[in-house]
Amino acid sequence: MGHKPCAQLKTCGRREWLTASDPDALTQVLPVVYDFGLGREVLYTTKLALFELLRTRSLRLFWRIGGDESQSGSPAMDSRLDISGDESKVFELIEDLKRNSTDVQRAATAELRLLARHRENRMVIANCGAISLLVGLLHSTDPKTQENAVTALLNLSLSDNKIAIANAYAIDPLIHVLKTGNPEAQENSAATLLSLSVTEENKLQIGRSGAIGPLVELLANGTLRGKKDAVSALYNLSTSRENKVRIVQAGAMSHLVELMNPATGMVDKAVAVLANLATIPEGRNAIGQNGGIFVLVEVVELGSARGKENAAAALLQMCKNSGRFCSLVLQEGAVPPLVALSQFGTPRAKEKARALLNCFQNQGYLHSGRSTFKKKAPEAIKEIKKFAQNAMGTTDVRVDVKLNKHIWSRGIRSVPRRVRVRIARKRNDEEDAKEELYSLVTVSEVPSEGFKGLGTKMSR
Template sequence: MDNRIVIANCGAISFLVGLLYSTDTRLQANAVTALLNLSINNNKKTAIINADAIEPLIYVLQTGSPDARENSAATLFSLSVIEENKVKIGRSGAIQPLVDLLGIGTPRGRKDAATALFNLSIFNENEARIVQAGAVKYLVELMDPAAGMVDKAVAVLSNLATIPEGRVAIGQEGGIPVLVEVVELGSARVKENAAAALLQLCPSSNRFCNMVLQEGAVPPLVALSQSGTPRAREKAQVLLSYFRNQRNAGQG
C-alpha cells in the first residue's frame, strides 16, 4: 500500500495510461494491472480519472489479452466507486464493451464486468445504456448457479428492473422463472434482490404478474415474508398483498 502511494506521487500514472495503447500485449497488461493496483487507493482514483484514463481503459477492454481485459474491467469498477466517476464512465462508451465481456469473458472477466456494471447501474442515466447494450440476456444466463455469479447477476437485474425497458427485457429474456427460483433457493441477500425485482415487475404488467404466479412464486414468497432479511420480508409482504388485491379485484 505504501509503495502504491509513492509510485503514484512520483508521476507514474500518466505514463501508465500512455502504455495502455502499447502494441506489446505484455506491456499493456502490466500497465493496466499497475493502474488497477493504484486505483485501490481512494485518493488515486481521481488522479487516474484526471489523467484521462477512461478511453485507454476502454481500448484495453476491447482489444487486450484476456488478463488485460479482466483488469481493465476491474479498474473501471474500482474507479466507479466514486459517484461522479459513474457519470463519466457511463458517458464515455464503457458500457458496451463491459457487456460484451459479460457475454464472452473468462469467469473472472465476467465477474469483474458484472461488478462494474452493478456500480454503474446505481446511477439512473446508466441503466438504460446497460439494457440497450444487451446485458439482460447475459445476466439471466449468469443466474445459473453453475456460473457462480447469481448474487452479482441478480443485484444488477434488480437495479435494471426499476426502468420500463429493463422490465421488458427481463420478461423477454426469460428472467421471471429464474428470479422466482432464486426467491426460493438463493442466499438471504440474493432473495432480497430477487424479491425487489419482482416487486418492480408485477405492478408494471398483468402479463408479468401472471407469469410470476404461474411459476409458483407464492409459497417461496410466504416463506421469505416470515424468515428473510427485514428488507426481503417487507418486499415479500408487499408482493403478497398485491397478489391478494388483484385476486379480490378479479372476483369483484
C-alpha cells in the same frame, strides 16, 4: 555474482516454476534476486518468468520456499518492496517508461505493477507522476506492457488515486484495453473500471465514454474472472439511471439471466444488477423478454439470503401496477416461496415479499379460481404421477412433497413451466436402517399440453 543461475533457470520448465516443484532451481536463482533486487537484469534474463511467479505468489512465501530461512523475514528483503522512503527508485522507473524501448518499458511496467500491490508504495508512485505515463502505455502494441500498465493502474486505484487516474484521461484507454487486450489485460481493465466507478463522477463518465458495450461483451465471452469483474462493474454503473438504460440497450439482460445459473457462482451479482434494472420500464420489459421472471422466482425459492432479497425486490418492481407481470410471476409458482420468505427471510426480504403478496391480492390474483383449482388438484396430481411413472419406467413413485404442496397452495390455473416433474421414491438405507425419501428429476419437462386434471394448457 554471475548470471549462471539465471541461465540455468531458463532450462527449468514453466510448470516447475509456477508450482515450485523444483526447489533447487529456485534456490539457485534467489541469490541473483537478492543481488539485483527486482531490477531489469533479472527480468530481462528470465524473460519475465520470474515476474510471472512473483505475481501469483507473495514474495515472502517465495523466499521461504527457496531462500535461507534465517533471511526470509529480514528487513533488507522487505525494504525491496517498501519504497516509501526512496523516491529515486520510482523516478528511475519513470524514466524507463519514457524510453523508446519495448523491453525497457515492459520491465519498468512490470516492476511498477508489483510495487503498486503494496499500499505504502501507491501514493509514492502516484506522487512521482507515474499515472499519466502508465495511462499512455495502455495503447502499447506490446501485449505484456499493456497488461502490466493496466494492472499497475488497477493496483494504484485501490488507494486514494481514483480521481487522479480518471483526471489523467484513463477511461478511454481502459476501454481500448477492454476491447483489444489479452484476457488478463481485459480482466484487469474491467476491474479498474469497477474500482473507478465507486465515485459518482467517474460512474457517469465511464457510462458516457462507451464502456458499457465492451463490459457486456466481456460478460458474454470473457473468462470466468472477466465475467465476475464485468458484472461487478455493471452493478456499480447500474445505480445511475442513465447507465441503466445503456446496460439494457447493450443487450446485457440475456447474459445476466444466464449468469443466474448456480453453476456460475455469480447468481447474487447478477440478481443485484437485475434488481437495479427492474426500476426502469426498459429493464422490466427486458427481464420479461429474456426469461428473467423464471430465474428470479427460482432465486426467491432457492437462492442465498442476499439473492432472495434482490430477487423479491426485482419482482416487486415488475408487478407494481402491472397485471401482465403479476400473471406471469404467478404462473411461475411464486406464491409459496414468497410466503416462506415473508416469514423466514431477512427484514428487507420479508418487507419485499409481503409487499409483493399484497400486490397480488390487491389486483385480485390470489383468490382467482382457488376453489375450482383445489377441486382439480387431486386429478392433476394423478396426471403428474402417471407422467412420472412413464418417464421413469417404474411404478414405485409418488409425487414429491414439495410439488404436491405447490399444486395445492398456489390457487392459480396452470402448472408452471419451471416445474420439472420431481418425484420422491422410497429407499432403505442399509447403513442406518432408516427409510428415506430422495428426489429424482426427470429429463422431461411437464408436457406442453398441460395436465388434464387442471383442464388448462401450459403457458409458454
